[in-house]
Amino acid sequence: MRIPVVYSQLMVADSGNSASPSASKPALVAQALRTSNYPVDFHDPEPVTVEEIQRVHDPRFVRAVLEGREDNGFGNRSAEVARSLPYTSGSLLTAAKLALGPKRPAVVASLSAGFHHATFSEAADFCTFNGFMIAAADLIAHSRVERLAIIDADYHYGNGTDDILTATGLSANVFHYSFGRDFTSESQALAYLEKMKNLEVDLARFNPQLIIYSAGVDAHVEDPLGGMLTTEQLGARDELMFQIAKRLGVPVVFNLAGGYQRDPDGGISKVVKLHLNTFSAALRVHDSVA
Numbered sequence: 647m648r649i650p651v652v653y654s655q656l657m658v659a660d661s662g663n664s665a666s667p668s669a670s671k672p673a674l675v676a677q678a679l680r681t682s683n684y685p686v687d688f689h690d691p692e693p694v695t696v697e698e699i700q701r702v703h704d705p706r707f708v709r710a711v712l713e714g715r716e717d718n719g720f721g722n723r724s725a726e727v728a729r730s731l732p733y734t735s736g737s738l739l740t741a742a743k744l745a746l747g748p749k750r751p752a753v754v755a756s757l758s759a760g761f762h763h764a765t766f767s768e769a770a771d772f773c774t775f776n777g778f779m780i781a782a783a784d785l786i787a788h789s790r791v792e793r794l795a796i797i798d799a800d801y802h803y804g805n806g807t808d809d810i811l812t813a814t815g816l817s818a819n820v821f822h823y824s825f826g827r828d829f830t831s832e833s834q835a836l837a838y839l840e841k842m843k844n845l846e847v848d849l850a851r852f853n854p855q856l857i858i859y860s861a862g863v864d865a866h867v868e869d870p871l872g873g874m875l876t877t878e879q880l881g882a883r884d885e886l887m888f889q890i891a892k893r894l895g896v897p898v899v900f901n902l903a904g905g906y907q908r909d910p911d912g913g914i915s916k917v918v919k920l921h922l923n924t925f926s927a928a929l930r931v932h933d934s935v936a
């Protein structure tokens with residue numbers, strides 16, 4: 647299997663915030679995929695329009711952020727970040743369109759992060775606009791899907807996604823489960839994996855036509871803002887998700903989401919490596935050898 651990957655330099659902006667590497671992370675993951683010869687094909691993201699963003703966010707808030715009159719999720723008003731936002735959310739939507747397109751790839755990756763804390767009218771915690779919900783609302787509005795699932799395995803609770811589901815009334819069309827709501831302690835690693843297994847029943851019942859999977863690696867036990875899973879358990883988590891989707895015959899779009907470990911020199915090679923493990927898990931599930 648080859649994995650389509652939606653990424654371009656236009657998604658990358660200097661956030662001016664050293665606490666979150668998320669703005670430069672997509673470029674480093676793309677580079678690592680290339681140098682490690684992963685079987686991936688790169689696709690450019692199509693930027694989302696202001697109208698598409700406003701489908702799930704307060705129109706006033708959207709304009710204010712894009713025009714630099716209100717803080718983005720990094721707590722600043724950077725024009726560079728504002729320019730990148732349509733591409734970051736666009737990456738997720740483009741990936742979803744590829745997954746639902748004529749080639750029907752089983753897994754598509756979006757090298758994006760920073761969506762799930764963005765509520766209907768506020769940016770927060772490195773998240774400005776909610777790319778999951780922008781994509782979901784667009785796919786539903788254009789009847790590309792009737793039902794989709796958002797499985798959020800980032801360590802933190804995707805409060806923004808729930809807020810927008812309530813604000814837009816899309817709860818009937820979107821199954822949302824965020825591990826961060828229920829799993830917050832190191833002692834819960836095995837229960838976490840058990841929960842992932844059990845999601846198969848819920849997903850089979852809901853019968854989504856697409857699964858959006860937030861494969862945050864801040865669920866790693868060594869993450870400064872996380873987490874409880876070892877590297878092997880993170881791999882098992884991703885494998886379970888891809889296996890469930892394969893059994894149900896539903897394509898998966900996954901994105902990078904959180905991951906905050908730093909190397910001694912300040913780099914993020916550990917985080918990049920953990921993100922590559924998600925690609926490896928997809929390949930293990932879909933290929934006999936990987």
Ligand SMILES: [Zn+2]
Nearest residue numbers: 800801802904
């Ligand atoms: Zn997180």
